Amino acid sequence: xxxxxxxxxxxxxxxxxxxxxxxxxxxxxxxxxxxxxxxxxxxxxxxxxxxxxxxxxxxxxxxxxxxxxxxxxxxxxxxxxxxxxxxxxxxxxxxxxxxxxxxxxxxxxxxxx
Numbered sequence: 487x488x489x490x491x492x493x494x495x496x497x498x499x500x501x502x503x504x505x506x507x508x509x510x511x512x513x514x515x516x517x518x519x520x521x522x523x524x525x526x527x528x529x530x531x532x533x534x535x536x537x538x539x540x541x542x543x544x545x546x547x548x549x550x551x552x553x554x555x556x557x558x559x560x561x562x563x564x565x566x567x568x569x570x571x572x573x574x575x576x577x578x579x580x581x582x583x584x585x586x587x588x589x590x591x592x593x594x595x596x597x598x599x
Contacts, residue, residue: 489575490574491575493572495531497564500517500521500534502520502534508536521565530566530567532565533563535562538563
C-alpha cells in the first residue's frame with residue numbers, strides 16, 4: 487500500500503452522467519471513449535465517480551474513543567495521463583507490515599535515564 491502525493495494540478499471532471507460512469511459492461515466503452523477524447527483535448531488528469539463502490543461506500547474510519555465509521559462519501563477515481571515520474575510516494579505497508587527500511591528512518595522511543 488502506498489501514499490502518493492498527486493500534486494496540486496486539479497483534475498478535469500468527467501462530464502458523463504453518473505449512471506454511465508457507474509454502469510457495467512454496457513457503459514464501459516462509452517467511458518473509455520470519453521477518457522480518450524479528454525486526453526486528446528489536452529487533459530492531463532481526469533476525475534470520475536468510481537464504478538467499483540456503491541454510493542457512500544468510500545467512507546473511512548474515525549479514531550475517537552475507539553474506531554468508528556466516518557460519514558459516507560462517494561468514491562472518486564483519479565486518472566493521470568502520461569508519465570508518473572513527477573509523482574512521489576511513500577510505501578505505507580509491504581504485505582500488511584511496515585516496510586523493512588522504515589525502522590532506520592524513525593526516531594525510536596527510549597526510556598528516561
